[in-house]
Amino acid sequence: MSGRGLRQTLPYLNGAYIAAGAVSDLRLVVDGPYCVVQKAEMHMAHDPASGLVSASGVGRIGHTDLHLNQNVAYRVAVDRGHDIVQALSETAALPDTGLVLLTSMDFHQVLAAPLERYRRQAEASGGAPIALLEARSLAAGWLQGYAAVLERVASLAPLPEPAPEADGVAVVGHFFDRRAGDVEGNRREVARLLDGLGLRACCVWPDGGPAAGLGSAARARWIVSLPYAREAARRLAGRLGLPLIEAPLPVGLRATHEWLQCVARAAGREEDLDRFWDREMGVLIPEVRDPVFRYLAGRRVWVMGDPLVAAGLVDLLGELGMVAAGVTVMAAADEVEPETLSRLRDAGARFEPTLPEWPADGLEVDGDLDVDVVVAPSLFPHRPRRATWVPFGYPNYVTHPIRPAPYLGLEGVRWWVDRLAEACQMAETRTAGTPLGGGADSGDPGREVSS
DSSP: OOSSSEESSOBHHHHHHHHHHTSTTEEEEEESOTHHHHHHHHHHHHOTTSOSSOTTSOOSEEESOSSTTOOSTTTTTSOOHHHHHHHHHHHHTSTTOOEEEEEEOHHHHHHTOOHHHHHHHHHTTOSSOEEEOOOOTTTOBHHHHHHHHHHHHHHHSOOOOOOOOTTEEEEEOOOOOOSSHHHHHHHHHHHHHHHHTTOEEEEEEOOSSOGGGGGGGGGOSEEEEOGGGHHHHHHHHHHHTOOEEEOOOOOHHHHHHHHHHHHHHHHTOHHHHHHHHHHHHHHHHHHHHHHIIIIITTOEEEEEEOHHHHHHHHHHHHHTTOEEEEEEESSOGGGSOHHHHHHHHHTTOEESOEESSOOTTOOOBTTBOOOOEEEEOSSSOOOOTTSEEEEOSSSOSSOOOSSOOOOSHHHHHHHHHHHHHHHHHHHHHHHHTOTTTTOTTSOOOOOBOOO
16 A cells, blocks of 8 residues: 555644644634635534634634735745734634634744744733644644644643542543544543542543633542543643553553553552453443354454554454454554554554555455455545445544444443444445445445444
């Protein structure tokens, strides 16, 4: 999968937009042309409730092209300080604004405008505080953009005096990419897992609310860091003087148990973990055993997504008796934590490869076209004919669950078994050439399985 074509990843600003959508009173101003706002429309198709773009014309993503279509290469070399200060000042004065971040688009970044000076000038005019977000459009990927925004918020959000409660835990850094049932379900599942250890979630952040909502972490005794925003968790723990627990992303049985172990050891709740895990397994295993043996065992799955979910899903597929036929990672290898990187490389993962489109006659994996299911986001529209597509990840333009639908934790295992069993059955109907599947020669680019 090399050669000319789209890199199967996303740029830094896309991740920054996702994080901006996760904090309701955060506004992001990008030194760049009007297309800065148009790029946010991609996120709005994934999370229509984010408010990044607004029909009123005042969304939460702003630009410095005040004289529309003039902020282009031949003009950006002149002094644009007045325009940048004006854009910042007007943004900081908007109602329901808790924090403004200023960054730069790629070709503006090359010119190295003195953004810190413009930030100080704009902040002097009053309004919400304004801070710089490091401009890394040319050097970093989308997950780094997401983490960078959350680090800035965790460093600057107002916090009350610490008042830790005996069993309080603040979980920082999960992937809040939209206001939908999957994200809300994940937040509830993380809180439920903590409850199983006799602990209480003071917050699972980001939560889609204002930056000041992070203040609820002041009631915690421990900060649990998830890998999407390690630095944000470190900053918050440092500001509150709390111990930091770095835990993996709980996707699948192995990672969920590791996540619980990290928290239980730090909080002295190992016995609670043993009781909770035995009780949960006593219910979960009988529930999933039949569909695993009946529909899933031996099936081949191609996984495409961010490295954290991809690594967890590879483990889960093995736990379900399935085969990870291929893994496409939407990130560069140097963006991935060492342990996760090792697991992905063991699975033969390919990092941000280029591919014009999915092959029309199926996915080639070491010469084998026999792939039953593709788990992938909506970013690349061409799908293999011979496999069923489970739309998952960022961006997802197809499924927008309104009920809690977690893919993390033990409830997430149930969700994955449901989706994969449905997809494998759909693949069966397609192989048989029945009307439900469209037939082998129908021209259908790939059957979708929704949540």
